[in-house]
Structure formats: structure tokens, C-alpha cells
Amino acid sequence: MTDSPRPNGNRRTPSPPVSSPGTGAPPADAPRSGVPGSGKRRDAFFDNAKYLAIVLVAVGHFWEPIKDDSRFMEAAYTVVYAFHMPAFIVISGFFSRSFDMRPDRLGRLVTGVAVPYIVFETAYPLFKRVVDDDPGQEVSLLDPWYLTWFLCALFVWRLTTPIWKAVRHPLPLALGLAMLASVSPRIGDDLDLQRVLQFLPYFVLGLCLRPEHFHLVRRRSVRFLAVPVFVSALALAWWAEPRMTTGWLYHRDSAQELGAPWWAGPVMVLVLFGCSLLLTACFFAWVPGRHMWFTALGAGTLYGYLLHGFVVKAGDYRGWFDASVPHGPVGAVAVTVFAAVLVTFLCSGPVQRVFRCVMEPRMEWAFRRDAAGPARARGRGQEERAAREAGGTRKTREGREAPEQVSA
Template structure:
């Protein structure tokens, strides 16, 4: 759910990234809609399949558009208003809503993300570390991130800021940070696009085969090896295998994302709204037992649920919804900040010319 601020005057947003974000958020919403239907073998396999790569797509793109983060005042301000404030608002809203509708007794705590909000907390932490990764060689940075992910999976970081996911998803963010424009061009090459088809098909078949042989918890990256009841050799192998498989599927997915403007390209700017809002609809349906009706567990019912999920995602990314929620998603908060230097596109360190993607998207933030 990365979102870019309006492009610098004279430049344009790259439709590829908006297309990728829109298609990925559709998978996120549909995946959550499928969750109550996992008693079906096919639904369980589809659920596992999309969870292998939909969040890694967002995280990798978030890393790519964090390359220019260098703690400039306008960048820190954007991080606070575009990530920290929406996190505080929606973490509070989801907690209170769950308590009211589902009879929960969760305490208000910004240190323990609940449900969807973990991603904003993780992004805040990841972006703060971006300058550290940028000074390293690319191979060293990625290797260290993988080691940290293994350490996070081996230990028990605890619920604070959902550190399990912060650490285990870190490699995708760092890989995005070290990517260059030519890497994105490589994804559109004919050999990669051809290879993407059997890769996706093979992963879908494997997802169907592994039901009953592994738990879907492996792709959530929210639990350690002890919670998954495996010893370290198996845990390390599974963590590395899941990370590698996710990277392959991310590349395969991105290889087929349209590079040109489409009818849904403008909706790619509203993925933050869809990400943060759709949970209210999905959780309400689950809490009110709407999925208990036998129809939803039939093939036709599953198709209808999928269509409703796609429709919900498109509706929540629409311009009217974005305008309505702009005070929460993009609060100005000028009263809270000192009048410092004027915003610079991308907040680039002095002496380094902006690359095209940074000019187009400036300060891109993920949801």
C-alpha cells in the first residue's frame, strides 16, 4: 500500500507502481475475505498462495521508495503525518470497534498493533533504519537482513510493535532499498515474463498439495519457531524457503503488472484507504457470523465472496473515499511543526541528483 505524494511539477507518477499497488491491495482484501472459507481445500490453497506474496510486494516497493530517506525535516514530517498519525488513529479505532462489536476487552496501546495496523508500525521502524542499509554494500545489507530475520524467527521478540513481523519481513524492505531502476526493467523482459507463468502455476499447485502438511502460519511471519513447534534446523530451512518462494512470486507478479496507464491506475493512489478501511467490513462480517450461511461455503458462494472483495477494494480506493479520509490519511498538522526548509522532492541528500522514480513519486509512503 505504498502511496506517493503528488508528483513534482513537470513530472508524472509512474503508472507501473500504481498498477502494482492496486492489484496487490485487491489480493489483500480478497485474501481477508477468504479467511472464513478456509474449510474448503481450494480456498485454503488460494489463501496460502496470495499470502505468499501480496504483503512482500508492498514491502519491497516501500523499501524502493525509502531510498532517499535521510532524516531531512520534511521527510520526518511526512513520516509522522503519513504513517505515525494514521497508525495511532486506526489502532485506536480498531481496538474500540472490536471491544464494542465483538465484546473484546482489549486495552488501548499503541505499542501492540492489532490486526491490520502492524504494517504501519513496521514501516515506521523500517524507514527509520533506511539510511543505515543504504551505506552498506547491497549484498551485505541483504545478507544481514536475512540473518536478522532468522534471529527474529528463532527468538520471541514479543508483541511490542509486532517485532516478529518487523524482523521477519525485513529482507523484503532491504531488497527494495538496494534495487535500482534497471532491476525493474529486468522484470519486464520477455524471459522473466515467460518464466513467471510456470512459477505462479507451480506455486499454486504446491499450495494445494501442502494442505495438511504445513501450517499457513509460515507465510504470516508472525510466529517464532518455538510457537510453530519446530527445532532450529527445520525452522531456519523453512524461513529461508518461504522467503525465497515469496521473492520468486513477487518477481512473477510484478513481471505481469501493466507498465502503462489503465482504467484502474488512478486507484493505485488510494491503497492506504483500502488497506486500513476494509478490515472494518471483514471483521464485522466475521463477528456477526455472516459467513456461517452454507451458501458461502459452496463454489458459487466462494466466487461471490471473491467478487465482493474485489468490489470492496475498488470502492475503497476511489477518489471520493480518499477525499473523505484525507484529514486522517494526510493530516497537515502545520501547527505542530516548526517552519523549516521548504520540501524538496524526495528529500534527497545534497550532491546526489534524483533518479526518475524518485522525482515521480517523491516521498512515497506505505500503508
């Protein structure tokens, strides 16, 4: 859960996401509910989607230093970057539908998003100081560094969720903001607002989706059509590679900063939105809905997302990618396999237990006691029992089928 390097080290900021841990969600190995997002049990489909997407994120980051020697790898890199981040953000929006300003949900937003952001926004520059022998590297909580931009964006998106739930046409409004951002070079780098605004439509789209929409893309006919779509996308990316800069895919810069006329910004926002949604739908079509060996890893994708960046950066600082071996076909395959195995390990239970103190701190001491919490818990319990007895789908008090989760 992404980007090409910038001259000052801290702007090489790939995409994430990474899935964040479920906050208050049931164990990842709980049986699936049968309907995406229904009930309290984790749905295998979404955990599978998050795991497969985080593997693509890690592979893309390891491809970045070695892709310049192969036009095919450039094309594959472009296709992957066109949809893996939008897929994460759509899932994040889908599981944010029940978010409001309730104290317990704000507390989970702080512990599950803000605290990891602060920890890793500090850890990455310090890591560069030590490993790259760069004592001048500064720590700044206002300029997201490398992978941490997604946590910053998710925090902002979550806080604005009540607004998007209140307005009449949220998606067109979000697209309008993204188009305006693409022609506004003066937004600057603070909190990576350029990327926050340009990726916003995908989050708002997730807020607008319902479980039945995911059932539509998982039909057999869509699964068959996804194959020629991906092949066509790869061919198009191969053709466009010498003609288009991949900077458009990062949604990090305005049109003027990419050396294009201002009107190209809104056009590219709309074109990429359509292409990304098509590829995201094809990706979801091939995600298995049943319990797989990697399903439980879907609950730990935030761990894999944030931690694998240290390995990528270590390789960059120490010149591991400068050798000739990774730049050949065999080396590229080896790098791909290594990236997939590494991020799989980093999503595993033992790693989660070690780093849970900074990824999912409890921090009851930091918040006032919510007097209405026990009453809400009893009300939810009564609703669940009534739903089980009626054999129907439990719904929350907000009328949403999906429980709130922090997804990366």
C-alpha cells in the same frame, strides 16, 4: 496489506499493505514517466502493482473465514500470501531510497504513517467493543491490532533506512537478523517486532533495487515463464496444505511458537524468501505498465487497506461467514468479487477525500518551520529544468531516481 486468528481477538492480524498515500507526490493520474521511479510523476506501473496487490490482500482476508472447506482455496490462499505482502514491502523499500533524517521527510513520516497508525490502532478495538459487544477490549498502542502492524513496521523500517544505505552488505545483514528473530520466541508482541524483523529483508531488497531491475522482470519471456511458475506454485501449495502450517507465511511467530525445532526457523526464512521473490517477480511481470482504468486507485491503496478491515471484522463478529452459502463454490466466487469491488471503492477519490484528514493530515502546526526548505525546493526546480533541457533523467540530490513515497 493476513493472519490466522489467535485466542485473544487482537492477534488476528492479516497483512497489508496496503499502499500508503504518496507524500508530496504528484497526482496519481499524472502521465507516467516511462521509467519506473524516474522523475516526479507517478509511474503507472507501480500504481497498477499496488492496486492489484491490495485487491489480493482484501480477497485473502475474505477467504480466510471460508477457506477451510476447500483444499483448493487453501492452496490459492497460500500462494497469494506467499507474495502479496513481500511485493508491497519491496515497493515500499524502493520508494524509500531517498529517505534521510531531513525535517520535512521526518514530518511526512509522522503524518503519513504514525498518525494513521495511532488513529486505526485506536479505532479497531473500539469497533470491536461496539459491534462485538466486547467492553473488555483494550486499546494499546504497543500491540498492533489486526491490519495496523504494517504501519508500525513501515515506521521502523523507514527510520533505519540510513543505516541500510551506509552498510556494505545490507541484504545479507537483514537476512541474518530475520533468521535470528525466527529462533527468538522471547521477542514478544510489543510493536510486532517479530514480524518487523522477519519481513525486513524485503524492505532492504527494495532499497537495493534500481529501475532497470523492474525492466528485467517485465520482459516478454519472463511474462510467459510466470504462468507455469504460478501453476507449479499452486500445485505445490495443494500438496503442502495438509503438511505445513500457514503460520510460516505470516512471519509472526518463531519456530518454537509454531511447534517446530529451532533450526527450522532460519531454514524457512531462507526458503520463503526465495519462493516469495520468485512469485513477486512473476507478479510484477504481469502488472501492466501503461495507464489503466484502475491506475489512479494505486494512490489510495492505504485507504482500501485500512478501511476494508472493518467490513471483514464486522462479518466475523456478526457471523456472516457462518452461513452455508459462502462456503460453496458459487459463494466463494461471490465473496471474491465482493472483496475486489469493495476495496476498489475504498481506494477511490471520494473515499480519499472523506478520510484524508486522518490518513494524510497536514499538521503544519505540529512542526517547526524548515528554514532550508525553500532553498531545497529551488534547487530541485533547477535540477528538473536542467534535466528536461538535457532530455535526461532527473536525479535527486542523493543521486536516486525515485522520489520518496510512503507505500503500503
